[in-house]
Amino acid sequence: MSTLTSTSNSAAAGAEAPRRPQLLSGMNWLIWRQHRAAFWTILAATALSVAWIVFQRGQLMDFLTGYGWPTRNLDEAGPKLEPYRKAFVLVSGGLGFVPVLLGVFLGAPLLAGDLENGTAKLVAAQSATRARWLATKLGLTALVVVVSMVALSAAFGWWWNPVREENTVLEWSSGSVFDITGPVPVALTLFTVVGGVAIGVVLRRTLMAMVVTFGFAVAVQLVWGYFRLSLGDVITVTTNKGVTAENAFPDLPHAALQIDESYLTSSGDLLGWSTCANGATDQARELCLKKEGVVGWSVDYLPISQMNGMQWFGASILFALTAAVVAFLFFWGRKRLV
Known part of the structure:
Protein backbone atom coordinates (compact mmCIF):
# COMPACT_ATOMS: atom_id res chain seq x y z
CA MET A 1 0.00 0.00 0.00
CA SER A 2 2.76 2.39 0.90
CA THR A 3 4.57 1.47 -2.29
CA LEU A 4 1.54 2.25 -4.40
CA THR A 5 1.03 5.51 -2.55
CA SER A 6 4.60 6.60 -2.99
CA THR A 7 4.51 5.63 -6.65
CA SER A 8 1.30 7.59 -7.17
CA ASN A 9 2.74 10.59 -5.35
CA SER A 10 5.91 10.44 -7.45
CA ALA A 11 3.89 10.23 -10.64
CA ALA A 12 1.74 13.14 -9.56
CA ALA A 13 4.81 15.18 -8.67
CA GLY A 14 6.33 14.34 -12.02
CA ALA A 15 3.16 15.35 -13.81
CA GLU A 16 3.01 18.63 -11.98
CA ALA A 17 6.68 19.46 -12.48
CA PRO A 18 7.01 21.96 -15.34
CA ARG A 19 8.98 20.84 -18.35
CA ARG A 20 11.90 22.91 -19.49
CA PRO A 21 11.44 24.39 -22.93
CA GLN A 22 13.85 22.96 -25.47
CA LEU A 23 14.97 25.13 -28.36
CA LEU A 24 16.34 22.14 -30.22
CA SER A 25 14.89 18.65 -30.10
CA GLY A 26 14.46 15.64 -32.31
CA MET A 27 15.70 16.10 -35.87
CA ASN A 28 16.67 19.74 -35.25
CA TRP A 29 18.93 18.73 -32.37
CA LEU A 30 20.47 15.90 -34.40
CA ILE A 31 21.34 18.15 -37.35
CA TRP A 32 22.62 20.94 -35.11
CA ARG A 33 24.82 18.52 -33.20
CA GLN A 34 26.18 17.03 -36.40
CA HIS A 35 27.21 20.43 -37.80
CA ARG A 36 27.62 22.39 -34.58
CA ALA A 37 31.34 23.00 -35.15
CA ALA A 38 30.70 24.69 -38.50
CA PHE A 39 27.64 26.58 -37.26
CA TRP A 40 29.33 27.91 -34.12
CA THR A 41 32.44 28.86 -36.10
CA ILE A 42 30.34 30.90 -38.52
CA LEU A 43 28.41 32.63 -35.74
CA ALA A 44 31.57 33.36 -33.73
CA ALA A 45 33.38 34.74 -36.79
CA THR A 46 30.35 36.91 -37.53
CA ALA A 47 30.31 38.30 -33.98
CA LEU A 48 34.02 39.13 -34.14
CA SER A 49 33.66 40.76 -37.56
CA VAL A 50 30.73 42.88 -36.43
CA ALA A 51 32.68 43.98 -33.34
CA TRP A 52 35.62 44.98 -35.55
CA ILE A 53 33.35 46.94 -37.90
CA VAL A 54 31.77 48.76 -34.93
CA PHE A 55 35.26 49.73 -33.75
CA GLN A 56 36.23 50.96 -37.23
CA ARG A 57 33.04 52.98 -37.46
CA GLY A 58 33.91 54.72 -34.22
CA GLN A 59 37.37 55.55 -35.57
CA LEU A 60 35.84 56.95 -38.76
CA MET A 61 33.34 59.12 -36.92
CA ASP A 62 36.07 60.51 -34.66
CA PHE A 63 38.05 61.51 -37.76
CA LEU A 64 35.03 63.04 -39.50
CA THR A 65 34.05 65.03 -36.42
CA GLY A 66 37.57 66.35 -35.95
CA TYR A 67 37.88 67.16 -39.65
CA GLY A 68 34.72 69.26 -39.64
CA TRP A 69 32.59 67.00 -41.84
CA PRO A 70 30.02 67.49 -43.34
CA THR A 71 30.77 71.23 -43.49
CA ARG A 72 34.15 70.54 -45.06
CA ASN A 73 34.31 68.52 -48.25
CA LEU A 74 36.21 65.25 -47.96
CA ASP A 75 37.85 65.89 -51.32
CA GLU A 76 40.21 68.13 -49.40
CA ALA A 77 41.14 65.45 -46.86
CA GLY A 78 43.72 63.86 -49.14
CA PRO A 79 46.15 61.49 -47.38
CA LYS A 80 44.34 61.90 -44.06
CA LEU A 81 41.47 59.82 -45.40
CA GLU A 82 43.67 57.06 -46.82
CA PRO A 83 43.87 54.83 -43.69
CA TYR A 84 40.07 54.75 -43.45
CA ARG A 85 39.71 54.00 -47.15
CA LYS A 86 42.19 51.12 -46.79
CA ALA A 87 40.15 49.77 -43.87
CA PHE A 88 37.03 49.77 -46.06
CA VAL A 89 38.84 47.99 -48.88
CA LEU A 90 40.32 45.38 -46.52
CA VAL A 91 37.04 44.54 -44.77
CA SER A 92 34.94 44.59 -47.94
CA GLY A 93 37.42 42.31 -49.66
CA GLY A 94 37.18 39.81 -46.83
CA LEU A 95 33.38 39.94 -46.73
CA GLY A 96 33.24 39.54 -50.50
CA PHE A 97 34.99 36.18 -50.17
CA VAL A 98 32.50 34.86 -47.59
CA PRO A 99 30.02 33.42 -50.16
CA VAL A 100 32.82 31.40 -51.75
CA LEU A 101 34.12 30.26 -48.38
CA LEU A 102 30.73 29.12 -47.09
CA GLY A 103 29.82 27.50 -50.38
CA VAL A 104 32.98 25.36 -50.32
CA PHE A 105 33.26 24.50 -46.63
CA LEU A 106 29.59 24.49 -45.58
CA GLY A 107 27.46 23.81 -48.65
CA ALA A 108 29.51 21.19 -50.50
CA PRO A 109 30.07 18.80 -47.53
CA LEU A 110 26.60 19.25 -46.04
CA LEU A 111 25.08 16.22 -47.78
CA ALA A 112 28.08 14.90 -49.71
CA GLY A 113 29.66 13.78 -46.43
CA ASP A 114 26.55 11.85 -45.40
CA LEU A 115 26.29 10.20 -48.80
CA GLU A 116 29.96 9.30 -48.85
CA ASN A 117 30.21 7.76 -45.36
CA GLY A 118 26.81 6.05 -45.38
CA THR A 119 25.04 8.25 -42.82
CA ALA A 120 22.29 8.96 -45.36
CA LYS A 121 21.39 5.25 -45.51
CA LEU A 122 21.12 5.14 -41.74
CA VAL A 123 18.81 8.14 -41.72
CA ALA A 124 16.66 6.59 -44.45
CA ALA A 125 16.15 3.50 -42.28
CA GLN A 126 14.63 5.57 -39.45
CA SER A 127 11.07 6.74 -38.99
CA ALA A 128 11.84 10.27 -40.20
CA THR A 129 11.33 10.78 -43.92
CA ARG A 130 14.13 11.80 -46.24
CA ALA A 131 12.21 14.97 -47.11
CA ARG A 132 12.10 15.99 -43.44
CA TRP A 133 15.80 15.24 -43.00
CA LEU A 134 16.67 17.28 -46.09
CA ALA A 135 14.38 20.14 -45.08
CA THR A 136 15.92 20.28 -41.59
CA LYS A 137 19.44 20.24 -42.99
CA LEU A 138 18.72 23.04 -45.44
CA GLY A 139 16.58 25.00 -42.97
CA LEU A 140 19.13 25.13 -40.15
CA THR A 141 21.96 25.88 -42.58
CA ALA A 142 19.96 28.66 -44.24
CA LEU A 143 19.07 30.11 -40.82
CA VAL A 144 22.72 30.32 -39.78
CA VAL A 145 23.72 31.82 -43.13
CA VAL A 146 20.92 34.41 -43.13
CA VAL A 147 21.55 35.50 -39.51
CA SER A 148 25.28 35.88 -40.17
CA MET A 149 25.00 37.71 -43.48
CA VAL A 150 22.23 40.04 -42.30
CA ALA A 151 24.39 41.03 -39.33
CA LEU A 152 27.46 41.61 -41.51
CA SER A 153 25.48 43.51 -44.16
CA ALA A 154 23.81 45.77 -41.60
CA ALA A 155 27.09 46.46 -39.80
CA PHE A 156 29.03 47.29 -42.96
CA GLY A 157 26.20 49.47 -44.29
CA TRP A 158 26.11 51.35 -40.98
CA TRP A 159 29.86 51.90 -41.17
CA TRP A 160 29.81 53.07 -44.79
CA ASN A 161 26.66 55.20 -44.59
CA PRO A 162 28.34 58.48 -43.46
CA VAL A 163 30.58 58.46 -46.56
CA ARG A 164 28.24 56.70 -49.00
CA GLU A 165 28.28 59.64 -51.42
CA GLU A 166 32.07 60.05 -51.36
CA ASN A 167 33.56 58.28 -54.37
CA THR A 168 37.02 58.97 -52.97
CA VAL A 169 36.30 56.35 -50.28
CA LEU A 170 34.36 53.64 -52.11
CA GLU A 171 32.18 53.77 -55.22
CA TRP A 172 28.67 52.56 -54.46
CA SER A 173 28.51 50.62 -57.74
CA SER A 174 31.60 48.54 -57.03
CA GLY A 175 31.41 45.04 -55.62
CA SER A 176 33.19 46.35 -52.53
CA VAL A 177 29.94 48.07 -51.50
CA PHE A 178 27.10 46.86 -53.70
CA ASP A 179 27.70 43.18 -52.90
CA ILE A 180 28.31 43.75 -49.17
CA THR A 181 25.27 45.82 -48.22
CA GLY A 182 21.51 45.38 -48.35
CA PRO A 183 20.02 42.02 -49.38
CA VAL A 184 22.74 41.16 -51.91
CA PRO A 185 25.22 39.38 -49.58
CA VAL A 186 22.40 37.26 -48.13
CA ALA A 187 21.13 36.27 -51.59
CA LEU A 188 24.61 35.63 -53.01
CA THR A 189 25.66 33.49 -50.06
CA LEU A 190 22.44 31.47 -49.96
CA PHE A 191 22.64 30.74 -53.69
CA THR A 192 26.30 29.72 -53.46
CA VAL A 193 25.75 27.51 -50.40
CA VAL A 194 22.65 25.80 -51.81
CA GLY A 195 24.44 25.38 -55.13
CA GLY A 196 27.28 23.69 -53.24
CA VAL A 197 24.78 21.38 -51.55
CA ALA A 198 23.35 20.39 -54.94
CA ILE A 199 26.83 19.74 -56.32
CA GLY A 200 27.60 17.54 -53.32
CA VAL A 201 24.38 15.56 -53.77
CA VAL A 202 25.14 14.88 -57.42
CA LEU A 203 28.85 14.05 -57.02
CA ARG A 204 28.48 12.21 -53.66
CA ARG A 205 32.17 12.80 -52.86
CA THR A 206 33.11 15.51 -50.38
CA LEU A 207 36.51 16.55 -51.72
CA MET A 208 35.40 16.53 -55.33
CA ALA A 209 32.27 18.48 -54.43
CA MET A 210 34.34 21.13 -52.63
CA VAL A 211 36.63 21.59 -55.64
CA VAL A 212 33.73 21.87 -58.09
CA THR A 213 31.86 24.19 -55.72
CA PHE A 214 34.86 26.50 -55.59
CA GLY A 215 34.74 26.82 -59.38
CA PHE A 216 30.98 27.32 -59.25
CA ALA A 217 31.26 30.02 -56.58
CA VAL A 218 33.94 31.90 -58.51
CA ALA A 219 31.84 31.69 -61.69
CA VAL A 220 28.82 33.08 -59.82
CA GLN A 221 30.90 36.03 -58.60
CA LEU A 222 32.21 36.75 -62.11
CA VAL A 223 28.80 36.54 -63.78
CA TRP A 224 27.20 38.64 -61.05
CA GLY A 225 29.92 41.29 -61.40
CA TYR A 226 29.42 41.38 -65.17
CA PHE A 227 25.65 41.92 -64.99
CA ARG A 228 25.55 44.06 -61.83
CA LEU A 229 25.16 47.42 -63.57
CA SER A 230 22.49 46.01 -65.88
CA LEU A 231 20.12 45.98 -62.91
CA GLY A 232 19.65 49.75 -63.07
CA ASP A 233 17.89 52.09 -65.50
CA VAL A 234 20.54 54.17 -67.26
CA SER A 305 19.36 56.76 -55.65
CA GLN A 306 18.89 53.58 -57.72
CA MET A 307 21.21 51.52 -55.53
CA ASN A 308 18.56 50.03 -53.23
CA GLY A 309 16.23 49.16 -56.09
CA MET A 310 19.06 47.53 -58.04
CA GLN A 311 20.09 45.50 -54.99
CA TRP A 312 16.59 44.18 -54.33
CA PHE A 313 16.03 43.41 -58.00
CA GLY A 314 19.28 41.46 -58.19
CA ALA A 315 18.63 39.74 -54.86
CA SER A 316 15.16 38.65 -56.02
CA ILE A 317 16.74 36.95 -59.03
CA LEU A 318 19.24 35.16 -56.79
CA PHE A 319 16.48 34.11 -54.35
CA ALA A 320 14.48 32.69 -57.25
CA LEU A 321 17.51 30.73 -58.47
CA THR A 322 18.07 29.47 -54.92
CA ALA A 323 14.45 28.30 -54.72
CA ALA A 324 14.89 26.47 -58.02
CA VAL A 325 17.97 24.65 -56.70
CA VAL A 326 16.12 23.72 -53.51
CA ALA A 327 13.25 22.32 -55.60
CA PHE A 328 15.79 20.27 -57.54
CA LEU A 329 17.24 18.92 -54.29
CA PHE A 330 13.84 17.71 -53.09
CA PHE A 331 13.05 16.23 -56.51
CA TRP A 332 16.42 14.45 -56.61
CA GLY A 333 16.13 13.40 -52.97
CA ARG A 334 12.90 11.44 -53.41
CA LYS A 335 14.73 8.52 -55.00
CA ARG A 336 18.43 9.21 -55.22
CA LEU A 337 19.40 10.79 -51.91
CA VAL A 338 20.72 7.54 -50.40
Whole structure:
Protein backbone atom coordinates (compact mmCIF):
# COMPACT_ATOMS: atom_id res chain seq x y z
CA MET A 1 0.00 0.00 0.00
CA SER A 2 2.76 2.39 0.90
CA THR A 3 4.57 1.47 -2.29
CA LEU A 4 1.54 2.25 -4.40
CA THR A 5 1.03 5.51 -2.55
CA SER A 6 4.60 6.60 -2.99
CA THR A 7 4.51 5.63 -6.65
CA SER A 8 1.30 7.59 -7.17
CA ASN A 9 2.74 10.59 -5.35
CA SER A 10 5.91 10.44 -7.45
CA ALA A 11 3.89 10.23 -10.64
CA ALA A 12 1.74 13.14 -9.56
CA ALA A 13 4.81 15.18 -8.67
CA GLY A 14 6.33 14.34 -12.02
CA ALA A 15 3.16 15.35 -13.81
CA GLU A 16 3.01 18.63 -11.98
CA ALA A 17 6.68 19.46 -12.48
CA PRO A 18 7.01 21.96 -15.34
CA ARG A 19 8.98 20.84 -18.35
CA ARG A 20 11.90 22.91 -19.49
CA PRO A 21 11.44 24.39 -22.93
CA GLN A 22 13.85 22.96 -25.47
CA LEU A 23 14.97 25.13 -28.36
CA LEU A 24 16.34 22.14 -30.22
CA SER A 25 14.89 18.65 -30.10
CA GLY A 26 14.46 15.64 -32.31
CA MET A 27 15.70 16.10 -35.87
CA ASN A 28 16.67 19.74 -35.25
CA TRP A 29 18.93 18.73 -32.37
CA LEU A 30 20.47 15.90 -34.40
CA ILE A 31 21.34 18.15 -37.35
CA TRP A 32 22.62 20.94 -35.11
CA ARG A 33 24.82 18.52 -33.20
CA GLN A 34 26.18 17.03 -36.40
CA HIS A 35 27.21 20.43 -37.80
CA ARG A 36 27.62 22.39 -34.58
CA ALA A 37 31.34 23.00 -35.15
CA ALA A 38 30.70 24.69 -38.50
CA PHE A 39 27.64 26.58 -37.26
CA TRP A 40 29.33 27.91 -34.12
CA THR A 41 32.44 28.86 -36.10
CA ILE A 42 30.34 30.90 -38.52
CA LEU A 43 28.41 32.63 -35.74
CA ALA A 44 31.57 33.36 -33.73
CA ALA A 45 33.38 34.74 -36.79
CA THR A 46 30.35 36.91 -37.53
CA ALA A 47 30.31 38.30 -33.98
CA LEU A 48 34.02 39.13 -34.14
CA SER A 49 33.66 40.76 -37.56
CA VAL A 50 30.73 42.88 -36.43
CA ALA A 51 32.68 43.98 -33.34
CA TRP A 52 35.62 44.98 -35.55
CA ILE A 53 33.35 46.94 -37.90
CA VAL A 54 31.77 48.76 -34.93
CA PHE A 55 35.26 49.73 -33.75
CA GLN A 56 36.23 50.96 -37.23
CA ARG A 57 33.04 52.98 -37.46
CA GLY A 58 33.91 54.72 -34.22
CA GLN A 59 37.37 55.55 -35.57
CA LEU A 60 35.84 56.95 -38.76
CA MET A 61 33.34 59.12 -36.92
CA ASP A 62 36.07 60.51 -34.66
CA PHE A 63 38.05 61.51 -37.76
CA LEU A 64 35.03 63.04 -39.50
CA THR A 65 34.05 65.03 -36.42
CA GLY A 66 37.57 66.35 -35.95
CA TYR A 67 37.88 67.16 -39.65
CA GLY A 68 34.72 69.26 -39.64
CA TRP A 69 32.59 67.00 -41.84
CA PRO A 70 30.02 67.49 -43.34
CA THR A 71 30.77 71.23 -43.49
CA ARG A 72 34.15 70.54 -45.06
CA ASN A 73 34.31 68.52 -48.25
CA LEU A 74 36.21 65.25 -47.96
CA ASP A 75 37.85 65.89 -51.32
CA GLU A 76 40.21 68.13 -49.40
CA ALA A 77 41.14 65.45 -46.86
CA GLY A 78 43.72 63.86 -49.14
CA PRO A 79 46.15 61.49 -47.38
CA LYS A 80 44.34 61.90 -44.06
CA LEU A 81 41.47 59.82 -45.40
CA GLU A 82 43.67 57.06 -46.82
CA PRO A 83 43.87 54.83 -43.69
CA TYR A 84 40.07 54.75 -43.45
CA ARG A 85 39.71 54.00 -47.15
CA LYS A 86 42.19 51.12 -46.79
CA ALA A 87 40.15 49.77 -43.87
CA PHE A 88 37.03 49.77 -46.06
CA VAL A 89 38.84 47.99 -48.88
CA LEU A 90 40.32 45.38 -46.52
CA VAL A 91 37.04 44.54 -44.77
CA SER A 92 34.94 44.59 -47.94
CA GLY A 93 37.42 42.31 -49.66
CA GLY A 94 37.18 39.81 -46.83
CA LEU A 95 33.38 39.94 -46.73
CA GLY A 96 33.24 39.54 -50.50
CA PHE A 97 34.99 36.18 -50.17
CA VAL A 98 32.50 34.86 -47.59
CA PRO A 99 30.02 33.42 -50.16
CA VAL A 100 32.82 31.40 -51.75
CA LEU A 101 34.12 30.26 -48.38
CA LEU A 102 30.73 29.12 -47.09
CA GLY A 103 29.82 27.50 -50.38
CA VAL A 104 32.98 25.36 -50.32
CA PHE A 105 33.26 24.50 -46.63
CA LEU A 106 29.59 24.49 -45.58
CA GLY A 107 27.46 23.81 -48.65
CA ALA A 108 29.51 21.19 -50.50
CA PRO A 109 30.07 18.80 -47.53
CA LEU A 110 26.60 19.25 -46.04
CA LEU A 111 25.08 16.22 -47.78
CA ALA A 112 28.08 14.90 -49.71
CA GLY A 113 29.66 13.78 -46.43
CA ASP A 114 26.55 11.85 -45.40
CA LEU A 115 26.29 10.20 -48.80
CA GLU A 116 29.96 9.30 -48.85
CA ASN A 117 30.21 7.76 -45.36
CA GLY A 118 26.81 6.05 -45.38
CA THR A 119 25.04 8.25 -42.82
CA ALA A 120 22.29 8.96 -45.36
CA LYS A 121 21.39 5.25 -45.51
CA LEU A 122 21.12 5.14 -41.74
CA VAL A 123 18.81 8.14 -41.72
CA ALA A 124 16.66 6.59 -44.45
CA ALA A 125 16.15 3.50 -42.28
CA GLN A 126 14.63 5.57 -39.45
CA SER A 127 11.07 6.74 -38.99
CA ALA A 128 11.84 10.27 -40.20
CA THR A 129 11.33 10.78 -43.92
CA ARG A 130 14.13 11.80 -46.24
CA ALA A 131 12.21 14.97 -47.11
CA ARG A 132 12.10 15.99 -43.44
CA TRP A 133 15.80 15.24 -43.00
CA LEU A 134 16.67 17.28 -46.09
CA ALA A 135 14.38 20.14 -45.08
CA THR A 136 15.92 20.28 -41.59
CA LYS A 137 19.44 20.24 -42.99
CA LEU A 138 18.72 23.04 -45.44
CA GLY A 139 16.58 25.00 -42.97
CA LEU A 140 19.13 25.13 -40.15
CA THR A 141 21.96 25.88 -42.58
CA ALA A 142 19.96 28.66 -44.24
CA LEU A 143 19.07 30.11 -40.82
CA VAL A 144 22.72 30.32 -39.78
CA VAL A 145 23.72 31.82 -43.13
CA VAL A 146 20.92 34.41 -43.13
CA VAL A 147 21.55 35.50 -39.51
CA SER A 148 25.28 35.88 -40.17
CA MET A 149 25.00 37.71 -43.48
CA VAL A 150 22.23 40.04 -42.30
CA ALA A 151 24.39 41.03 -39.33
CA LEU A 152 27.46 41.61 -41.51
CA SER A 153 25.48 43.51 -44.16
CA ALA A 154 23.81 45.77 -41.60
CA ALA A 155 27.09 46.46 -39.80
CA PHE A 156 29.03 47.29 -42.96
CA GLY A 157 26.20 49.47 -44.29
CA TRP A 158 26.11 51.35 -40.98
CA TRP A 159 29.86 51.90 -41.17
CA TRP A 160 29.81 53.07 -44.79
CA ASN A 161 26.66 55.20 -44.59
CA PRO A 162 28.34 58.48 -43.46
CA VAL A 163 30.58 58.46 -46.56
CA ARG A 164 28.24 56.70 -49.00
CA GLU A 165 28.28 59.64 -51.42
CA GLU A 166 32.07 60.05 -51.36
CA ASN A 167 33.56 58.28 -54.37
CA THR A 168 37.02 58.97 -52.97
CA VAL A 169 36.30 56.35 -50.28
CA LEU A 170 34.36 53.64 -52.11
CA GLU A 171 32.18 53.77 -55.22
CA TRP A 172 28.67 52.56 -54.46
CA SER A 173 28.51 50.62 -57.74
CA SER A 174 31.60 48.54 -57.03
CA GLY A 175 31.41 45.04 -55.62
CA SER A 176 33.19 46.35 -52.53
CA VAL A 177 29.94 48.07 -51.50
CA PHE A 178 27.10 46.86 -53.70
CA ASP A 179 27.70 43.18 -52.90
CA ILE A 180 28.31 43.75 -49.17
CA THR A 181 25.27 45.82 -48.22
CA GLY A 182 21.51 45.38 -48.35
CA PRO A 183 20.02 42.02 -49.38
CA VAL A 184 22.74 41.16 -51.91
CA PRO A 185 25.22 39.38 -49.58
CA VAL A 186 22.40 37.26 -48.13
CA ALA A 187 21.13 36.27 -51.59
CA LEU A 188 24.61 35.63 -53.01
CA THR A 189 25.66 33.49 -50.06
CA LEU A 190 22.44 31.47 -49.96
CA PHE A 191 22.64 30.74 -53.69
CA THR A 192 26.30 29.72 -53.46
CA VAL A 193 25.75 27.51 -50.40
CA VAL A 194 22.65 25.80 -51.81
CA GLY A 195 24.44 25.38 -55.13
CA GLY A 196 27.28 23.69 -53.24
CA VAL A 197 24.78 21.38 -51.55
CA ALA A 198 23.35 20.39 -54.94
CA ILE A 199 26.83 19.74 -56.32
CA GLY A 200 27.60 17.54 -53.32
CA VAL A 201 24.38 15.56 -53.77
CA VAL A 202 25.14 14.88 -57.42
CA LEU A 203 28.85 14.05 -57.02
CA ARG A 204 28.48 12.21 -53.66
CA ARG A 205 32.17 12.80 -52.86
CA THR A 206 33.11 15.51 -50.38
CA LEU A 207 36.51 16.55 -51.72
CA MET A 208 35.40 16.53 -55.33
CA ALA A 209 32.27 18.48 -54.43
CA MET A 210 34.34 21.13 -52.63
CA VAL A 211 36.63 21.59 -55.64
CA VAL A 212 33.73 21.87 -58.09
CA THR A 213 31.86 24.19 -55.72
CA PHE A 214 34.86 26.50 -55.59
CA GLY A 215 34.74 26.82 -59.38
CA PHE A 216 30.98 27.32 -59.25
CA ALA A 217 31.26 30.02 -56.58
CA VAL A 218 33.94 31.90 -58.51
CA ALA A 219 31.84 31.69 -61.69
CA VAL A 220 28.82 33.08 -59.82
CA GLN A 221 30.90 36.03 -58.60
CA LEU A 222 32.21 36.75 -62.11
CA VAL A 223 28.80 36.54 -63.78
CA TRP A 224 27.20 38.64 -61.05
CA GLY A 225 29.92 41.29 -61.40
CA TYR A 226 29.42 41.38 -65.17
CA PHE A 227 25.65 41.92 -64.99
CA ARG A 228 25.55 44.06 -61.83
CA LEU A 229 25.16 47.42 -63.57
CA SER A 230 22.49 46.01 -65.88
CA LEU A 231 20.12 45.98 -62.91
CA GLY A 232 19.65 49.75 -63.07
CA ASP A 233 17.89 52.09 -65.50
CA VAL A 234 20.54 54.17 -67.26
CA ILE A 235 19.71 57.89 -67.42
CA THR A 236 20.87 59.98 -70.38
CA VAL A 237 21.49 63.72 -70.21
CA THR A 238 22.36 65.88 -73.22
CA THR A 239 23.66 69.41 -73.78
CA ASN A 240 23.83 71.77 -76.75
CA LYS A 241 26.51 74.19 -75.56
CA GLY A 242 29.31 72.72 -77.62
CA VAL A 243 32.03 70.54 -76.15
CA THR A 244 35.02 72.80 -75.61
CA ALA A 245 33.50 75.57 -73.49
CA GLU A 246 34.24 75.60 -69.76
CA ASN A 247 30.72 74.63 -68.67
CA ALA A 248 29.81 72.55 -71.71
CA PHE A 249 29.92 69.16 -69.99
CA PRO A 250 26.66 68.33 -68.16
CA ASP A 251 26.54 68.38 -64.36
CA LEU A 252 25.77 64.95 -62.96
CA PRO A 253 24.22 64.26 -59.54
CA HIS A 254 26.67 63.79 -56.69
CA ALA A 255 28.09 60.25 -56.50
CA ALA A 256 26.53 59.32 -59.85
CA LEU A 257 28.28 56.61 -61.83
CA GLN A 258 29.10 57.73 -65.36
CA ILE A 259 28.53 54.86 -67.80
CA ASP A 260 29.41 56.45 -71.12
CA GLU A 261 29.87 59.77 -72.87
CA SER A 262 29.51 60.70 -76.53
CA TYR A 263 29.37 63.72 -78.80
CA LEU A 264 25.87 64.79 -79.84
CA THR A 265 25.38 66.08 -83.38
CA SER A 266 22.74 68.46 -84.66
CA SER A 267 20.97 65.54 -86.32
CA GLY A 268 20.75 63.65 -83.02
CA ASP A 269 23.43 61.10 -83.85
CA LEU A 270 26.10 60.10 -81.36
CA LEU A 271 29.82 60.09 -82.06
CA GLY A 272 32.57 58.59 -79.97
CA TRP A 273 34.31 60.98 -77.60
CA SER A 274 37.60 60.27 -79.40
CA THR A 275 36.26 61.87 -82.60
CA CYS A 276 38.60 64.67 -83.73
CA ALA A 277 41.02 63.79 -80.93
CA ASN A 278 43.88 63.62 -83.42
CA GLY A 279 43.69 67.29 -84.30
CA ALA A 280 47.12 68.88 -84.26
CA THR A 281 45.85 72.09 -82.64
CA ASP A 282 42.78 73.31 -80.80
CA GLN A 283 41.76 75.19 -83.92
CA ALA A 284 42.00 72.03 -86.03
CA ARG A 285 39.89 70.17 -83.47
CA GLU A 286 37.27 72.93 -83.51
CA LEU A 287 37.07 72.73 -87.29
CA CYS A 288 36.72 68.95 -87.13
CA LEU A 289 33.90 69.15 -84.57
CA LYS A 290 32.13 71.77 -86.64
CA LYS A 291 32.47 69.63 -89.75
CA GLU A 292 30.94 66.66 -87.93
CA GLY A 293 28.06 68.82 -86.72
CA VAL A 294 28.81 68.31 -83.00
CA VAL A 295 26.63 70.55 -80.80
CA GLY A 296 27.07 69.08 -77.32
CA TRP A 297 27.46 66.04 -75.07
CA SER A 298 25.37 62.96 -74.42
CA VAL A 299 26.19 61.28 -71.10
CA ASP A 300 24.78 58.05 -69.64
CA TYR A 301 24.86 57.57 -65.87
CA LEU A 302 23.37 55.74 -62.91
CA PRO A 303 22.43 57.80 -59.82
CA ILE A 304 23.10 56.48 -56.33
CA SER A 305 19.36 56.76 -55.65
CA GLN A 306 18.89 53.58 -57.72
CA MET A 307 21.21 51.52 -55.53
CA ASN A 308 18.56 50.03 -53.23
CA GLY A 309 16.23 49.16 -56.09
CA MET A 310 19.06 47.53 -58.04
CA GLN A 311 20.09 45.50 -54.99
CA TRP A 312 16.59 44.18 -54.33
CA PHE A 313 16.03 43.41 -58.00
CA GLY A 314 19.28 41.46 -58.19
CA ALA A 315 18.63 39.74 -54.86
CA SER A 316 15.16 38.65 -56.02
CA ILE A 317 16.74 36.95 -59.03
CA LEU A 318 19.24 35.16 -56.79
CA PHE A 319 16.48 34.11 -54.35
CA ALA A 320 14.48 32.69 -57.25
CA LEU A 321 17.51 30.73 -58.47
CA THR A 322 18.07 29.47 -54.92
CA ALA A 323 14.45 28.30 -54.72
CA ALA A 324 14.89 26.47 -58.02
CA VAL A 325 17.97 24.65 -56.70
CA VAL A 326 16.12 23.72 -53.51
CA ALA A 327 13.25 22.32 -55.60
CA PHE A 328 15.79 20.27 -57.54
CA LEU A 329 17.24 18.92 -54.29
CA PHE A 330 13.84 17.71 -53.09
CA PHE A 331 13.05 16.23 -56.51
CA TRP A 332 16.42 14.45 -56.61
CA GLY A 333 16.13 13.40 -52.97
CA ARG A 334 12.90 11.44 -53.41
CA LYS A 335 14.73 8.52 -55.00
CA ARG A 336 18.43 9.21 -55.22
CA LEU A 337 19.40 10.79 -51.91
CA VAL A 338 20.72 7.54 -50.40
